[in-house]
Structures are given as structure tokens and as C-alpha cells.
Amino acid sequence: MSQTAARLLGLLSLLMVPRTWSGTELAERLNVSSRTVRNDIGTLRDLGYPVEGTRGGEGGYRLGSGGSAVPPLLLNPDEAVAVAVGLHSGLSCIIGGMEETSAQALAKLEQILPASVRNRVKNLAHFTVPLAGNHPMPIVDPNLLTLIIEYCHSHERFRFTYTSETDASSDPGGTPSNRERSGEFEVEPYRLVNHQHRWFLLTFDPVEEAWTIFRVEHIVPKLPGGRRFEPRALPAEDIGAYVERNVSASRWRHSATVTVDAAASEVMTMLMPAEGTVKALDEQRSTVMIGAETVSTMALTLARLDVEFVVEDSPELNVELRALSDRLLRATTQAGPAAGHRPTST
Helix, strand or coil, X not given: CCHHHHHHHHHHHHHCCCCCECHXXXXXXXXXXXXXXXXXXXXXXXXXXXXXXXXXXXXXXXXXXXXXXCCCCCCCHHHHHHHHHHHHCCHHHCECCCHHHHHHHHHHHXXXXXXXXXXXXXXXXXXXXXXXXXXCXXXXXXXXXXXXXXXXXXXXXXXXXXXXXXXXXXXXXXXXXXXXXXEEEEEEEEEEEEECCEEXXXXXXXXXXXXXXXXXXXXEEXXXXXXXXXXXXXXCCCHHHHHHHHHHHHHCCEEEEEEECCCHHHHHHHCCXXXXXXXXXXXXXXXXXXXXXXHHHHHHHHHCCCCCEEECCCHHHHHHHHHHHHHHHHHHHCCCCCCCCCCCCC
């Protein structure tokens, strides 16, 4: 908490006492100047707290009608709305069992907000509509996430059973790859990563001596845990990018390396994370590892980039691109209605 926020919290706590405080008393209690007290009173009023001021020999400050019931919540309007958006917006599609808790927290937040901010928050529920995704999101028990974090923090081996077709993978040498892994495991847990509304656990498998990534919704813990371990250096500085790169590659049936004549930052805006990963070659070029279930999907994705590119290592993708180019060319050269005229139906 910043020094200003701490001071405002202290001031609000004093004003919640049912009495009138002089500016001098508040300044002495908070060990600040009277001018600072006046400025902080103005800040609380701007936040919507009903601080009343009286003049004269008995003058001072107090919370107005209903103000004593307002807890010391130091969120400005934008911060309060941001918290409410987070509670409204779909954590339940990532962490199962949090729906009721989120609703309770949102109800409490609405109760303690100033009236003007409370109305903005309530409007969220009325004017926003959640859009269901094309695929159901996996539900993860929040207690499982908490348990895994404890194992990561305590550097204790994590024992669990795992059932999945191709979701966990490892390769000797430390590079995860696509490979079936089901059964019982005892690994060193290091990081939880959320990617594409799924939770992944980055671990080191001491048996295979390789870094391994597991999808958390397929994990069933076995207690107690294993023995403690000495933490290793992580396989990359950016663990989020490392996990994203490897879990995306493990889902693809076909993949290819493509050199694109555009900066990495520009290419990233053209691709969905599930379609490929981007790495800068220089300021004007980038390398894309692209993948999909079919080669034709990869070709359509590249055609959508609207920049020059070269496929480096996939003859089958080049064949598909040529076929797509020929098909589009035929579509533009075939005879059709004259420009400006549309066929009429009878």
C-alpha cells in the first residue's frame, strides 16, 4: 500500500468514529499538516464518501448520514468497476467452484461502494452479456490450484495420477513434445500457467530428466507428497511464452516454419495464439511456427496475413498454397455477370 493510500485509510478510520474531529486533531493523529488533512478530505469526497465539514469554534469534520456504515475501501471509481468486471466476467470458466464465492464478493463490493460508483457496477450485470465459447472450458477445482501452489512454494515433489491422450509431454534434453502420458507421476512442480483459459503445470520429471507440462484438469493428487528437492534453474526466462510455445505445438497435427516480412509485433496482431508462435528475426522480419489440424487450415491462415512470407520447411504446405492460389485465380477469371449487374431470381 502506498503512503498516500495508508494515510487516507487512517483518516477514514478516524472519521468512522461517531464524533466531530477538528482539523488540528486529525493532523496530530496522522502526523501531517492541516493542509494535508484538507487535501485528503477533498480526496475522500471525490471518491464519494460523505465527509461533512462545520465551521466555528466547534467546527470540524465527520462522516455524514450513513457514512459510518461505509468500510474503509480505498478504490477509486475506475478501480472499483475494474474489480467488478473481473468478478462478473468469467473466472468460473477457468476455476470451478468459484461461482458462488464470486457472487458473494460482488454483492459485498456493491454494498460498500459510494452510490455513484455502485450504480456503475450494477449496470454491468444489466448491459453486458457473456458469450459462450465454441468449446467448453475445462473446470479446475480451486483447492487443487492452491495445493499445487503450496507444493511449488515448499519445493516438495508432487505425486498424482494423470489421464490424457496427448496433453502432457516431454522429451529427453528438456524440450516438451507431443507424446501420450498417462499414469502415476512424482515430479518437481515449479509454475502454474494459465493459457487459452486452461491451467498448465510446469514440472521437472527426475526420472526422465526432462521438463514436462501437464494440464491441471487431468491431475488427481495423491497424498502425502514426496520429499523436498533443490530448485533448478527454469528452462526459460519467460515461462509464460515457454509454456505457450510448447503446449500449442503439442496440439498441432501439422506444423511449419515460416519467415514473414513483417515485424514480430505486427505479425502477433494477425495471428491467434493457437495458430502459431512468433519470434523476431530483426526489426523488419520474424519467424512464425505455424500449426493446425490440417495443412489447408495453415494455408488459409498464412493467406490471411496480407504480408510477404516464405515457407522454410514444409513441401506439403507449399503444395497446398499453390493449389489455393490456383483456385482463387480461377475464381477471379471465370466468366460472370457484367460489373454493376446482379443476377435476378424468378
